[in-house]
Amino acid sequence: MSHDLVDLITAKHDVRNKKRKLNGKERFWLIFRYVSLAFIWFLVVMPIYVMVINSLKGVKNVYLTNAFKLPEKLDFSAWSVAWSGTDYFPQSISDSMTRTLFFVIQSAIISAIIGSINGYVFAKWKFKGSNLVFTLFLFGMFIPYQAIMIPLVRIATTLEINKSIYVLVLAHVIYGIPICTLIFRNYYEAIPNELIEAGRVDKASMIRIYRSIILPLSVPAFVVVLIWQFTSAWNDFLFAIFLTGGSPKLSVATTALNFITGSSNQVYYGVNMTASLIVSLPTLIVYIFLGRYFLRGLLSGSLKG
Amino acid sequence: MSKSTQNRRSLSARTGGLLFVLPSIITVIIFVYGLIIWSVNVSLTNQNSGSKKAIEYVGLKNYTDLIADERFTHSLSNLVKFTVVFILGALITGFIMALLLEKGIKGEGFFRSFYLYPMAISFIAMGTVFNWLLNSARDEDAGGLNLALQKIGLGFLQNDWYVSEKGAMYAMALPAIWQMSGYVLALFLAGFRGIPDDMREAARVDGATESQIYRYVLFPQLTPTLLTVLIILGHISMKAFDLIIGINGKSYVTQVVAVYMWEATFDSRDYAKGTAIAIVLLIMIAIVVVPYLRYNNKQQAYR
Numbered sequence: 071m072s073h074d075l076v077d078l079i080t081a082k083h084d085v086r087n088k089k090r091k092l093n094g095k096e097r098f099w100l101i102f103r104y105v106s107l108a109f110i111w112f113l114v115v116m117p118i119y120v121m122v123i124n125s126l127k128g129v130k131n132v133y134l135t136n137a138f139k140l141p142e143k144l145d146f147s148a149w150s151v152a153w154s155g156t157d158y159f160p161q162s163i164s165d166s167m168t169r170t171l172f173f174v175i176q177s178a179i180i181s182a183i184i185g186s187i188n189g190y191v192f193a194k195w196k197f198k199g200s201n202l203v204f205t206l207f208l209f210g211m212f213i214p215y216q217a218i219m220i221p222l223v224r225i226a227t228t229l230e231i232n233k234s235i236y237v238l239v240l241a242h243v244i245y246g247i248p249i250c251t252l253i254f255r256n257y258y259e260a261i262p263n264e265l266i267e268a269g270r271v272d273k274a275s276m277i278r279i280y281r282s283i284i285l286p287l288s289v290p291a292f293v294v295v296l297i298w299q300f301t302s303a304w305n306d307f308l309f310a311i312f313l314t315g316g317s318p319k320l321s322v323a324t325t326a327l328n329f330i331t332g333s334s335n336q337v338y339y340g341v342n343m344t345a346s347l348i349v350s351l352p353t354l355i356v357y358i359f360l361g362r363y364f365l366r367g368l369l370s371g372s373l374k375g
Numbered sequence: 376m377s378k379s380t381q382n383r384r385s386l387s388a389r390t391g392g393l394l395f396v397l398p399s400i401i402t403v404i405i406f407v408y409g410l411i412i413w414s415v416n417v418s419l420t421n422q423n424s425g426s427k428k429a430i431e432y433v434g435l436k437n438y439t440d441l442i443a444d445e446r447f448t449h450s451l452s453n454l455v456k457f458t459v460v461f462i463l464g465a466l467i468t469g470f471i472m473a474l475l476l477e478k479g480i481k482g483e484g485f486f487r488s489f490y491l492y493p494m495a496i497s498f499i500a501m502g503t504v505f506n507w508l509l510n511s512a513r514d515e516d517a518g519g520l521n522l523a524l525q526k527i528g529l530g531f532l533q534n535d536w537y538v539s540e541k542g543a544m545y546a547m548a549l550p551a552i553w554q555m556s557g558y559v560l561a562l563f564l565a566g567f568r569g570i571p572d573d574m575r576e577a578a579r580v581d582g583a584t585e586s587q588i589y590r591y592v593l594f595p596q597l598t599p600t601l602l603t604v605l606i607i608l609g610h611i612s613m614k615a616f617d618l619i620i621g622i623n624g625k626s627y628v629t630q631v632v633a634v635y636m637w638e639a640t641f642d643s644r645d646y647a648k649g650t651a652i653a654i655v656l657l658i659m660i661a662i663v664v665v666p667y668l669r670y671n672n673k674q675q676a677y678r
Contacts, residue, residue: 075565080484103475107486110472114489117504117553118496120519134510134518188396195392203400205672210407212664214614216636216653218410220417220646244406247399276391305497307617315641324499324617331503332624339507346503350496357495361488364495365561372562372607373671374600 074260075374076366125149125344129159132340152344159338163345166326170304171352173235173322177242178299181250184243185295186288189254190280194266204255208373211248219312226313235320237313242303250295253370257291258284290363297360298367301353323349411657418650423643437651447652449627450635453544457631458612460548461555465608468552469559476560477567487564491557498554502621505550509536509622543628551618555611559604566600567593606667610660632656 092100124132128145155162191197192204222241226232231240266279307324314320321329327349331342357364421433441447472490476483493501508519513533517525521533536546570593578588616633623629625638632652640649 075569078568079487079561079564081568100480103480106471107475107480107482110468110475111486111489114493114553114557117501117508118492120508121504134507134512135516135522137507137518137522184399188399191392191396195395197390197393200392201672203396205668206408207399207403208668208671209661209664210403212610212660212668213407213411214633214653214656214660216633217414217650217657218407219653220640220650221410221413222406244402247403251399276395301495305499307497307499307620311637312640324497327503328499328620331506342503343507346500350500353495353497354492357492361491365491368491368494368558368561369565372558372603373667374562374565374603 075369076362079365080362121343121347121350124340125152125347127340129338129340132338132343134339148340148344149348151338152341152348159341161326161330163323163326163330163348166321166323167348169235169320170323173238174242174300174303177239177246177303178296180239180243181246181299182292182295184247185250185254186285186292187280188247188251189256189258189291190284192251192255193258193261194263194279194284195276204251207248207251209248210245211252211371215245215308219308223312232313233317233320235314235322238303238306238309238322241309241313242299242306245309246299246302249298249367249371252373253295253298253367254288254291256370257288257294261287293360294363294366294370297356297363298370300356301364301367304353411654414650415654417646418654420647422647423645433647437647438655440648441651441655446627446630446635447632450630450632453629454613454615454631456544457548457551457615458609460545461551461612461615462605462608464548464552465555465559466604468556469604470563472556472560473563473567477564487560490560493554494557496554497621498618499621501550501554502618505553506622509546509549511535511538537623537629538626540628543623544631547619547622547629550622551612551615554618555608558607562600562604562607563597566597570596602667602670606663609663613656613660613663 120137123140124137125148126144126146127141128147129151131141131145132148151159151162153162153164192200223232226237231237261284266283304323307328310322310325311328314322315325318329327345330345418437419432419434420430421436422430476487510517510519510521511534512518513521514525514530517533520536524530524532534542534546537543539546574592574596575588578592583591614633615631616637619629619631619634620637625634630638633656636649636652636656639645639652
């Protein structure tokens with residue numbers, strides 16, 4: 071049995087009794103399964119369908135009562151309004167999107183580097199008490215960040231780092247340490263000890279082993295951590311609203327969107343839907359192309375995998 | 376190599392490892408544990424930036440005040456309602472999804488990919504849509520779910536959803552279930568597929584029916600997975616914040632503990648109260664998560 075849960079999930083799997091042709095009862099259950107799967111699929115897709123079709127109806131033709139109706143003709147004007155704003159809809163999303171992309175990429179890269187080093191030590195160079203330290207790390211992954219938020223805001227204000235977007239890079243790097251360490255540790259645990267045993271004598275060889283053996287094998291784990299940190303920082307609202315919420319100049323995708331859809335623009339449903347869709351696109355695209363790695367991060371977060 | 380030099384070397388290698396993680400350890404000690412202690416400290420004072428009076432320690436007053444605070448108890452009872460419906464709903468939905476897929480079926484990858492995509496989108500973005508879909512307008516004004524219900528002849532089920540006085544939190548659980556069922560699916564699917572096929576095969580040879588195989592062979596094997604699912608859903612639920620904000624802002628009817636903490640901190644600038652609420656939330660989550668971490672730690676030791 072493989073220990074890699076993602077492989078288990080995504081491998082071609084068939085445990086039906088396929089020696090015989092399906093009898094009537096089995097055929098019924100197969101049809102039942104497909105109908106149920108399709109029904110759930112329909113429910114899962116519905117909200118994003120509503121988002122997409124209502125972003126194509128233009129600025130003014132979007133009403134609650136025709137929420138499910140396809141547009142009569144395609145009209146992309148809501149996209150340009152949501153992206154760059156107009157006189158009646160001044161809060162555009164473009165600046166916040168660029169800003170978010172800027173800080174999210176940096177925090178993901180730094181997190182991955184730190185996670186890789188930590189994971190290497192926790193998997194292959196255990197020191198006295200390292201398991202306890204690791205468990206204490208993990209607790210940091212589950213805490214509600216509200217419990218550290220007020221002091222954190224105070225530190226950021228005192229040091230005046232809350233005037234720059236780097237405050238969010240810092241926050242996501244710091245509070246990303248546990249999950250990133252965990253993902254890399256689990257990945258490195260699976261690398262056979264024999265592979266590194268030979269050189270395993272002193273400090274110098276520790277770095278050499280990392281560079282010459284571990285690092286070249288780490289690409290999949292880096293992908294997992296990079297997209298995990300990318301997605302969670304992109305979708306984060308809590309740190310953003312507490313650390314930069316007071317300043318429109320530092321608004322990120324989620325805080326800007328919340329401001330737009332929560333403000334008096336309620337009438338411009340089409341633009342609101344479009345802005346939400348635009349904000350969702352980067353993480354959706356990452357998921358579409360690298361879903362497998364996303365799933366791996368997700369399962370790590372549950373301490374399984 | 377003599378034994379003593381070997382010991383010395385391996386010792387230096389061990390401390391070497393510690394050296395590399397030391398920056399992270401210090402960071403975690405300061406920014407996780409240190410700031411929690413700081414928060415606890417603030418919660419024991421009368422600190423709020425609105426008043427100019429000197430900061431004094433007031434003991435547990437902020438906590439006892441919370442018990443008497445109608446808004447806090449309201450947000451706590453909202454959270455309980457939300458948690459119960461959300462956990463049950465996501466558990467059942469995700470489990471059904473896993474049951475439908477676990478045997479392997481043509482098109483599995485297609486369904487699985489779609490079932491998991493909501494996990495990649497922010498609550499804030501989905502909030503815009505759910506704010507709409509769960510709109511309370513009815514009959515000819517209806518849109519979203521109320522309209523859909525009319526169309527399929529279930530018009531009597533039309534509802535006020537998240538603005539209703541009694542059912543607001545149950546309505547709030549729907550988008551949460553929508554977003555998180557995929558996670559449950561992934562965990563259960565991994566659970567099902569971790570069970571060796573031989574067990575199923577052996578039961579089949581012994582003449583067990585398919586439903587007996589599920590009932591007596593497969594389900595008992597999923598107990599650890601069930602535990603994980605409950606812990607994960609539980610802590611996500613107790614932290615519910617952006618999901619609520621995204622759909623209904625800070626409205627009183629749907630206020631939960633995390634949202635009330637935000638309001639106390641941001642709007643009332645009452646930091647002592649804000650930290651007290653946050654610490655209560657932390658304790659609630661710790662009660663669920665710490666035993667899980669210990670259990671997990673023991674499991675690791677056996678590997």
